[in-house]
Amino acid sequence: MPLPRRVARTVADTRPGVGFRCGYAAIIGRPNVGKSTLLNRLVGQKVSITSKKAQTTRHRVTGIVTTSDAQVVFVDTPGFQTKHRSRLNDRMNRAVTQCLADVDATVLVLEAGRTTDADRAVIRLLPAGARVVVALNKIDRQKDRDALLPQMAELAALYPFSAIVPVSAEKERALDALLAEVRALLPEGDPIFGADEITDRDERFLAAEFVREKIFRLLGEEVPYATTVAVERFEHEGALRRIHATIYVDRESQRAILLGAGGERMKEIASTARVDMERLFGGKVFLEVWVRVKGGWADDEALLTRFGY
């Protein structure tokens, strides 16, 4: 799916013209470094799901930031991963490399204080001549700021980065400085999206993602990775949205874990997902969630395509 290059019809609150910059910026990095948290904090709303577990993000998700002098279309990507092989993981890694070729700039997210082999594998993906800003994230965990200097020196030797900015996505520290560095790498041009647009993903996609987020947050280590979510029906009834979602799992035993005793866990997944939907969509949501077993879905090319991967 190519990134759209359309020109917005009406752009309120912005002053396109001389000095206005606009473009796409990929957010890449190994799993769990805080890419999606960073995207959400830059945008000011949750458009990309997050959790403590690695490999939460599975799709390319855009988050649009429009200021008086720039529009940056950030593209969150799945954590690039080198350990587990499945067709799903192959697709996710491919989404990262394709995205790198399509964007004007890249934000490489690393954890402040440590550069791992997995980080170095991501740096090797960077095309020669790419414009890349490093976000050294989670500085709130870092007591000693001087400890970042050797890491910054090592990074500078690995790739000619345009800038290295220590930030905290969660505590919203230095995000303006990061945004300014990204803006400087974009071409001059008019905005692509309207000033009030925050993502190019539709409500149907976001609804499925919010359900998936709760599974990642509420369940243990196994089930989230064996799970995908599809929205089967999405209907508007006046101001009410009526949404029917299905959670697909790999095995029967996982269905029982998802449901929990008396269906309690399922109820919690659905009710917390509904709260997120109502907040983002700005209206009441009726959400019904079913669980189905579809063995081997993560290695079935036809099913992966049907599930939007």
Ligand SMILES: Nc1nc2c(ncn2[C@@H]2O[C@H](COP(=O)(O)OP(=O)(O)OP(=O)(O)O)[C@@H](O)[C@H]2O)c(=O)[nH]1
């Ligand atoms: N302390 C601290 N934690 C953070 C910060 N940013 C993100 N996190 C945490 O890091 C964990 C992973 O965050 P995500 O945003 O889901 O990470 P990701 O890089 O998108 O992960 P994948 O999608 O799995 O590749 C979550 O528990 C976040 O709360 C930060 O600035 N400080």
Ligand SMILES: [Mg+2]
């Ligand atoms: Mg993510």
